[in-house]
Amino acid sequence: MSAIYGAWHIDGRPGARAGCERMQQVARAFGPDQARTWDGGEVALGAALLRLLPEDRFDRQPLLGAGGIVTLVADIRLDNRGELGAALALSPPDMARRSDADVLLAAYERWGEAAIDRLVGDFAFAVWDARDRSLLIARDHGDARPLHYHRGKGWFAFASMPSLLLSLPAIGRGLDTVRLARWQLLQSDGGGRSFYEQISSVEPGHLVRVHADGRVDVRRHWRPEAISPLRLSRPEDYVEGLRSVLDQAVEARLRSVRGNALLLSGGLDSAAVATSAAPILAARGERLTAITNVPRSDVPRQYMADARLDEGPFAALVAARHPNIDHEFVHLADADLLAEVERLTGYADQPVMNPLNTAWLCLGYALAARRGNSTVLVGTKGNFGISYTGQHALSEMAERARWGKLLAETGRLRRNGYAERAEYRIVSHLVV
Template sequence: MQAALAVYGPDRSGLWDDGDVALGCRLKRLLPEDRLDRQPATSADGRFVLVADVRLDNRPELAAELGISAGRLAAMADSALLLAAWEAWGEAGINRLYGDFAFAVWDGRARRLSLVRDFPGMRPLFLHQGRGWIGFASMAKGLHALPDVPVAADLETLCHYLLVMPRAGTNSFFTGIQRVEPGHITVVEADGAVRSTPWWRPPGKLPEPADPRELVETFRATFDRAVADRLRAVGPAASTLSAGLDSSAVTATAAELLAPSGRRLTAYTHVPLPGVPLEQNPARFGDEGPLARLLASRHPNIDHVEVDAADRHIGDDLDRRFYYAEAPALNLCNTLWISEITRQAAMRGQTVLLVGTAGNKTISADGLERLNALLYRGRLIAWAREAVALMRAGDIGIKGLGFWSLRPLITGALEERLSSLFGRRNLSLRDYSPLRPDRLERFLEDRPPEARGDNRVVGRNALDRVHQTLLVFPQQEAVTLSRKGMLASHGVDHRDPTADRRLIELSLALPDSLLLRNGQKKWLYHQVFADRVPPEIRLNRRKGLTGADWAERLLRAQAGLQGELDRGAACANARDLLDLDVLTTLPASLPDPATARGPVMHTYRLRMLRGLSAAHFLRRVDGGNL
């Protein structure tokens, strides 16, 4: 197992063996304190043994609670501090831990193994239950190294993934390998009994403030701490920077935090290929370079790098991704530029890449759910005030106002009829699904009766913003695996301040009035980042369209795409799951980049590329080549 996992931890290995129980560790040094790491870590009395993939972001607070002096803390790796916390509090102390972690603790006295993952699940952890034994590993590759663990794809999990369905349960992409769910602890008792329970629960709502300024400052301080904690590293930091709100906030804040110590930040922006047609969309713009340059120019310590990935082709690193990430990519267009930016960061010696993937749920939520909440609570005057202000600002039309105000009452079937009445058509699973038609119909029929008329990806219950936010994080399992793969292949750790648990909890607890206020959407964002993000970005009603040159890139990769789909058609599991009779014909009929948009994009960028990614994954799994 350790040999199989060496690519994820090349700097140090350790092993503890007590006969019928053994724990191993492969370490990748990412933090200054990692030079002190001596895992597996054993408690002074020998009762507990711990192995961990961990970055603790509240080291000072934990040390204070545990009575550990600053001098002693400076000599402790995060794993040692984690072990001290477990000795003091056991399972009850997990909620005191902030950061990214997946760890295992063996209790020799109770003969109990505890497997724990952070919320929202930034570090992976898997287990396999064999006959009379249990194994666990940070990646499935470690378990597949054991002769008793079969290598086979879980088609049901892959089906849900390809349809972008909410992720729940312990199934992984591999049959017989279970994941520890984000925010859960899985306990294996001496008699072999296994229980999995959530240790994390969403917070309650904060009361409506008489003066919101204190909450604004609290939010700003929480965000700044989230960014600062992710800058703790053994090498220079970088960030991704689009023309969007979230990466702009992350990049600007990181630059401000680094400036006093004279440190620099490299900000990478993906830009389209020069001189090629871009997808035309009145609500989007295809080149995010100019606005990204504007933000970077405000910070003398930002080195701005624009990346067009002109020498890369869609799908050119599928084998590499399979080996390191062990998961199919859902968006091969974005995978191309993310991997290229990571490669360039590694070439410059940068070990941390800050991203803002979760920001639209934690820092830049628009708050439109408040319209329904006000109606539901009978606050008609407040609803009318917000509705009028929104319409005067031009941020919503009468149809949008009705949608957000009455959304929980609109079923999927009714929404389809209303959309047709207004000359619109919602995106349906049938528009982009790469599954065989019989597979898709079976999936639709197996859904609960109340959902069968609803072909949307995830229904929006406008009344319950918390529920909708929490649906997003369990879906990010493949993102976590992708980042683990990037770390192994390039040595660059992707870190997301917008997914900090402290920030998630605060954003979930906030009253809706801080998100939609006096007709201004994203009110909190504008208050917090008014002095950091220029108005050209904050107030821009158009959104950037990353990968707007997708049609041209498909043409350049045409031969490779055709070859990969043809090879996938020879895989039995791929033929069983995917509509390869149609998918294999698509590369020969790629659209003209000058006219490609809308439904054409759904066919090629979504259906074809998702099908291709899944076919490659299944082909490699069936070959047993991990």
């Protein structure tokens, strides 16, 4: 990820640029390729870039638009560049010379805040608009690009990571005990809280607008409930529709400056990504590095009675179907677990929720980097998509006292081998 940051002294005090320069020193760890700051007097914005996309070589943030009235910084990866280019009447040669941040600026110039509804991809961005002296910061709904902020007396600051904001002397390092308690209960959603009591987090799918009179409005911009349900005539049509959407999404994620890798488990989610990505890359004459975590050969076999503990054979079956997949293996036992946890805790400014999974992910990322790949595909949150079982709906049924439907759905889950997990989810909800 790249890093963005900024400060606005709403009360007119000087020092916004000095604050940005402090944050810039920390931001270089996230964006080593280019770091710049724009100074607008009472407000200053900055960006530290990590170039991962072909178009990133054209990125010169911070960007000025609308005749110098609008200033934008963004940590962004757009997946619908073609659609946006057509809507903005930008020619293919023009689009080829624009970074994703440039496209976002053109969209904001055309549609203002409503441009957010047209964006598909990962983004966290900030726009200073001198016309009404307002600052807008926004984040996509996918939880991929972090964004944090601090509300001070007469001033406001934002940054990708809390560590940037903590470089400002006026922001304390006291911990948020409520956020820590939620984390202990395995609640990853912080509800707008960071782990620091003086730093807030922009929730996924939300925006924050700061006004010249000091008002700060926080609201949700992502509204999936407004989307009409898809109704098709045959079950086969849903299968083909999912395949088409998956291929489109995967192809959009294959924009890379140095090749692609995939963290391939033995499950449905990353396997589906592999079977989509490999043919697309093969048509381009490119290869895909697939990386799987497997037990070391010296692990006693009695510990491997459950086939799910070794995902290597399942992943190998998927990789063998595609000649352009180079299948590599890593071993969790080779990871320096404590060192990785310490490093990631410092990098992410928060504890690691699942250290064992995190350790093997780090091994996979390191191997991908050694293979020269700059993009790594994953099946993150696939349990809410391709391999979704419906168990998460049980809590809602219990909460609404829909006992008949709850019993029917639980029965179906039991017949399909999910009895223990289904009953655990119901009991957990009723107890809590």
